Amino acid sequence: MKLEVIVTVIVALCLYSLVYIAYNYNIKESQSAYEDNFLNYSNDGSAVKDDSNSYSDSKNSPNGSSPGSTSLSSSETQNNPTDISLIFSSENHKFSSDEYGALPWTFSPDLHCKPKSFNFTDIEIQYFWNYKNYDKCKVDVLYEAEVTQSTISIKCDNGASPEYFTDTRPERLGGLKIIPKWQKELKDYPNTQYVMAKCSSNSIYSFVFNRYKKNIEDNAKTRSLKYSNSTRPLTVILLVFDSVSRGNAYRSWPKVKDFLTKNITQKPFSENFSFYDFANAAIPDMHTLDNMPQILYGMTLSQTEAILKSSVPTSSKFLDLQKKAIWKFFSELGYVTMVAHDDVFDYLPKFAGKEILVDHVFTNFWKACLAVYGFHNHNAKQRCAGDKDSHYFSFDYTSQFIRNYSKSNKFAYVHSNAGHETSGNIKTVDKDLYEFLVSTLEFYNKNNGDLVLMILSDHGIYFPRLQYDIRGFYDTRIPMTFMIMNKEMEKNLKAKEVLEYNQYQLLSRFDINLALKDVAYYPHKNLAEEDYEKFKKDYPVSDVVSIFREKIKNERKCEDIKVPNFSCTCKNFEEVFISGSNEKIIIENLISLAKQYIEIHKTSGDCKSIETWKIKKALKFETMSLKDGRDTFYDISFEVQNNKVINAKAIVYTDEKKNKEGSKLPTKTYPGIVFYMEKTNLYMQISHLEIEGNNKDEICLE
Incomplete structure (x- = not known):
């Protein structure tokens, strides 16, 4: 009998362990699949299956393939898109107006890196984003x-x-x-x-509650008195929306856009508040982990990794690292501090750890939502928690926090993942964010202290169809960077002219960190110039400024602020040096695709193939790092027989990415080739071809 009991217990423990391991594996796989790169999303937001089996070798292609390449064709897996998604321009763009917001485009002509702003038509917005229109969250029983x-x-x-x-x-x-x-x-x-x-x-x-604690307020005031006896409180709110570009914020939030660009300039808010839109912010890469350490710690990701040395998120090393966190900086100056984050995955903990050293943390609620409502912060669907969208509770908790500690200096970092998907959940934020902004400004309009409210994103979001349009690069690489502050504080800091100027300058994530440190001293008679210069020496870049205090220099370049070339919005198309071995491989494959394209689209039975060719122009534009697919645009013009000139455009990225993503164009219309270069299997797909001297739709060589 004892033996049977022991066996039963052992079996039960084994089954429990298997279930636990499977659950954790599922969570980790989900996290790996969704984390920040969006390479497994189709345009409708659903996960895409590997469709590589739908491809077959085109061994009977009349034009053949380049050596070492595989020419591909397939059945149509998506509707044949129009050329609105295919024609990118390699000309130097003239960004003559702000197509997104309402900034007067009046920056210095000597500015090395000028701000970018593209327009999308309503048809293009529907085609590229194809967002759903979600209704108000509903329940059965009131x-x-x-x-x-x-x-x-x-x-x-x-x-x-x-x-x-x-x-x-x-x-x-x-x-x-x-x-x-x-x-x-x-x-x-x-x-x-x-x-x-x-x-x-x-x-x-x-229902959510920020619980006021008198001992927290008393301790903060004690710390504050070490610096000054100021009684006018300052509130600094860092409101971060993951994966929301500047363009997508303005497209997705019409009520918020009107409020920021119109309502703040009218009564009752115009007398007391200013709005700033930093239209030329730069990012190091398309990942939260590359961006947020620079904003929150003033450090690069590699710097944090060197300190943590692959420690588990519960390690004490994370607590030591948090001594450099921006919330710790505010806390030491006598601020009540708060962090709210709706992430159920171990993603931010990779550099922040699991335990956050602030007075109020609000994050467990969303882990309960995963069990109760069935959504998490990477779901490509509307995220309803009962009769409200899940992001509402971040705003509600923050509103309670600023009112509970209305007489204290306070800092809040609120990170929302409402835009971390492609189905259109981001549009549900508009109403709730608008109401949060109105209620917050109304509260501070009643002389409840000073306010700095930064509304930021870490980066934009990658949409597969936009990978064939150069506007997609700029749209995803220019993050939302908005700020509201009260005018009395703005005047006391003598910051208006500097802030207006910096809206157009190349802004780094380190600048934001230093600006937060600078403004933290405002209740304590401001940060001394000597101390400010000392702070500047703590950064891994020599060119860093507080946007409240210094004008960013016109000659600033991406390399000055640790933004790599593939992520740099300052660059233009670069010349391809065709004598190099890799460049020859690229050109040979593109010529092969051009032959196939002409064969597919020829407008006459007498059309000939390309017989001879000579390169006239070869340009490239890199948009992704190798780890994210090495996406690169190529724009090549070459002369063929009878002095005809062909202009061809193509995109190259890793073959692995092509299979994961399923976002390539239909290969019956736009032929593609797999080839080997730089120890990597790459995929090239032609996206546009025209023959100079022919009518636009005439694809024929005589």
């Missing part, structure tokens, strides 16, 4: 609620007695989802930061 900081009473319209779930465990970034235990009685309510109330299986409501 309810009545009386909610205060000390009590909560829920009455379900279906007559059911509500069940409750609360959670008081320590707030930690990342980790596994929180499985709710529903109870008839609401327990430990004063100590929980959220409550979920269930009237039916499809009607579960959520």
Whole structure:
């Protein structure tokens, strides 16, 4: 009998271990699949299966292939797109106006890196983004609620007695989802930061609470008194929306756009607030991990990795590193601090750790949402938590925080992943963000202290169809970088002229970090010039400024702020030196594709193939690092028989990316080739071809 019990226990433990491992593997696989690069999304936001089996060798192609290449053809896997997505220009662009926002395009003619702003037509927006129009979140059973900081009473319209779930465990970034235990009685309510109330299986409501703690406020004031006895509080809010470019913010948030570009210039806000749009912000790469350490720590990712040395997120090394975090900087100056992040994956913890050393952390709620509502911060769908979109709770918690500590200096870092997908969930933010901005400015309009509200993104979002349009590069590489501040503070800092000037300058992530440190000293009679210069020496770049204090120099280049060439929005098309071995491979493959393109699209049965060719122009434009696919545009003109000139455009990226993404153009119309170069299998696809002297639609060589 004892043996049977032992065997049963061992089997049970083994089964539990297998389930636990499988669950963790699934979480890690999901995280790996979705983390920041979006290479497995189709244009409708769904995951794309590897369609490599739909390709076959074109051994019978009448034009043949270049040596070492595989010519590809396939059945159509998507609707034949029009050329709106295919024709990129290699000419130096004249960015003569702000097509996104409302900035007067009045920057210095001597500016080395001028701001970029592209226009997209309504048809193009529908084609490229194809966002869904999500409705208001709905539930089956309505309810009545009386909610205060000390009590909560829920009455379900279906007559059911509500069940409750609360959670008081320590707030930690990342980790596994929180499985709710529903109870008839609401327990430990004063100590929980959220409550979920269930009237039916499809009607579960959520409420969140920032709990005021007098000891936190008293301790902050004690620290503040070491620097000054100022009684006018400053609030600094760093509101980060993951994966939202400047262009996408203006396209997706019409109410917010009108508020920022029009309403703030009118009463009741115009007398007290200014809005700034930094249209020329630069990013080191298309990943949160490359951007946020520079903003939050003033360090590069490699610097943080050198300190952490592959430590697990629970290691004490992360707590040591947080001594350099911007929230620690504010805390030491006497600010009440807060961090809210809706990430359920161990992504930000890779450089921040799981435990965040601030007064208020709000993150466990979204791990409960994963179990209760079935969404996480990478789902390509609307994320409803009961009758509200999930991002609403970040705004609600932050609003409570700034009111609970209205008499204290305070700093909040709020990171939302509402835009970290491609289906259109970002559009649901518009109404809630607009209402948050209005209520926040109304609160500070009543003389509740000074305000600096930065609305940033780490980077834009990669859309597969836009990879064939040069505008896509700029749209994803120019992050949203907005700021609202009250005019009294602006005047005292003598910052207006400098801020207006810096809106057009090449802005680095290090500049934002230094600006936050600079403004943190405002309640304490400002940061002394000597100390400011010392702070500047702490950065891994020599060219760093506070946007409140210094004008960014006109001659600043990407390399000055550690932005690599593939991510640099200052660059133009570069000349291809055709004598190099790699360049010869590129050109030979493009000529081969041009032959196939003419054969596919020829407008007469008497058309001839390319017999001889001579390069007249060869340009390239790199848009991605090798780890993200090595995307590079090529624009090549070559002379063929009878003095005809062919202009051909193509894109090259890794063959692995092509198979993952499924975003290539239909190869029956736009032929592609796989070839080997630089120890990597690459894929080239021609996207446009025209013959000079022919009508636009005439593809024929005589």
